[in-house]
Amino acid sequence: MLLHFYKMNGAGNDFIVIDNRDLSISLDDDTIAALCDRHRGIGADGLLAVEPAEKGADYKFRYYNADGGEAEMCGNGARCFGFFTAHLGNEDEELPSSVSFETIAGTLTAEIVGDEVRIAMSEPKSLELNTPAKVDGFAGVLHFLNTGVPHVVSFVEDLENTDVFNVGRATRYHSHFAPSGTNANFAKVISPNHIAIRTYERGVEDETLACGTGMVASALVYHLLTGAESPIMVDVEGGDTLTIGFEKTGDQSFKNVTLTGPADFVFEGEIEI
Numbered sequence: 001m002l003l004h005f006y007k008m009n010g011a012g013n014d015f016i017v018i019d020n021r022d023l024s025i026s027l028d029d030d031t032i033a034a035l036c037d038r039h040r041g042i043g044a045d046g047l048l049a050v051e052p053a054e055k056g057a058d059y060k061f062r063y064y065n066a067d068g069g070e071a072e073m074c075g076n077g078a079r080c081f082g083f084f085t086a087h088l089g090n091e092d093e094e095l096p097s098s099v100s101f102e103t104i105a106g107t108l109t110a111e112i113v114g115d116e117v118r119i120a121m122s123e124p125k126s127l128e129l130n131t132p133a134k135v136d137g138f139a140g141v142l143h144f145l146n147t148g149v150p151h152v153v154s155f156v157e158d159l160e161n162t163d164v165f166n167v168g169r170a171t172r173y174h175s176h177f178a179p180s181g182t183n184a185n186f187a188k189v190i191s192p193n194h195i196a197i198r199t200y201e202r203g204v205e206d207e208t209l210a211c212g213t214g215m216v217a218s219a220l221v222y223h224l225l226t227g228a229e230s231p232i233m234v235d236v237e238g239g240d241t242l243t244i245g246f247e248k249t250g251d252q253s254f255k256n257v258t259l260t261g262p263a264d265f266v267f268e269g270e271i272e273i
Contacts, residue, residue: 003035003273007042007266008084010076012209012238014266016047017084021059023051029068031273036066042271045201045208046074048081050088057100057107059085065203072104073148075212075259079117082110083263105148118260121216122148127252129224133176138167140186143221147257149202150182151217155225159188159196164207168200185214187221193228195219196235209238212259219244220254 003025006017016035018025027035027047036044049062061081063074078101086095098111106122128144131152135142140154152171156162168184171177184200197218199211219232223246231245242261246254 001273002270004268004270005035005042006084006268007044008048008080008264009266010080010210010212010263011236011240011242011261013074013076013211014044015077015080016042016044017080018047018049019088020049020051020062025049027064027273032064032068033066035271035273036068042269045204046071046077048077048084050081050085053102055102055107057102059099059101061101061103061108063103065201067203067205069203070104071149071203073108073122073213075119075121075148075214075216076210076261076263077212078103078108078119079110079212079259079261079263082117082119083112086110086112103148113260115262116260117263118258119212121213121257121259124217124220124254124257126150127224129221129252131176133171133174135167135170135174138170142171143225144177144182145217145221147213147216147220149213150177150180151185151214152177152182153185153187153218153221155187155189155222157188159186159198162186162198164198164200168207169205172200172202172205183211183214185211185218187218189222189226190235193231194233194235195222198237207237210236210240210242212242212261215242216244216257216259220246220257223248224252
């Protein structure tokens with residue numbers, strides 16, 4: 001079978017995108033992992049599938065990590081998904097200003113803002129500042145927040161020399177965050193309202209060039225620790241700077257959380273599966 005696919009990139013986070021609105025494509029975990037393999041497949045941090053909506057939105061969002069497992073959400077993936085679906089059937093027409101889609105984490109809206117896409121994120125939950133979890137050989141404090149998927153955020157002085165892979169992996173599998181595990185973000189303050197992060201992603205099981213939900217988690221934890229106001233700029237390893245907006249609704253709760261940044265087509269092709 002020949003699979004028609006698109007390759008997209010959101011701030012260095014790259015994705016395979018397939019149009020499965022007719023539900024004719026069925027991919028198991030091993031096939032998705034093989035497609036995402038950077039040596040023997042297309043290569044990607046994950047796979048996005050466009051499916052028909054079930055609850056009144058424009059589309060249904062399905063996201064699979066590079067290991068083939070389905071995840072609740074992906075911020076950079078959602079921006080790419082929004083940009084992709086805005087073009088479906090509108091290649092020669094004016095693009096819609098926004099697209100809505102259903103995810104496991106709730107219904108989201110992607111707004112096309114010039115060359116960027118702004119995602120209205122689901123409300124964060126399960127906040128735990130200053131968790132008791134400790135990682136051997138790492139002195140940083142671990143904070144936890146679910147921004148659609150689980151994230152740990154730790155602020156460090158020397159981001160460049162932080163052992164993101166090993167400390168991130170130990171955090172990801174730490175018993176405190178069992179059974180689902182967590183993504184791990186390491187952040188550094190650049191200037192007021194401006195941070196940089198590096199992320200170890202669950203499911204990819206390695207550092208990635210960007211993670212949208214990780215940016216949101218890091219920005220919100222930064223606000224809670226310092227009082228920094230919205231919007232907060234976040235630099236990622238892919239070289240881009242993205243913007244996190246939010247409104248405070250309580251001492252430790254938020255609404256109208258947004259993630260704004262680039263979403264780009266890279267190429268399209270076919271591969272035998």
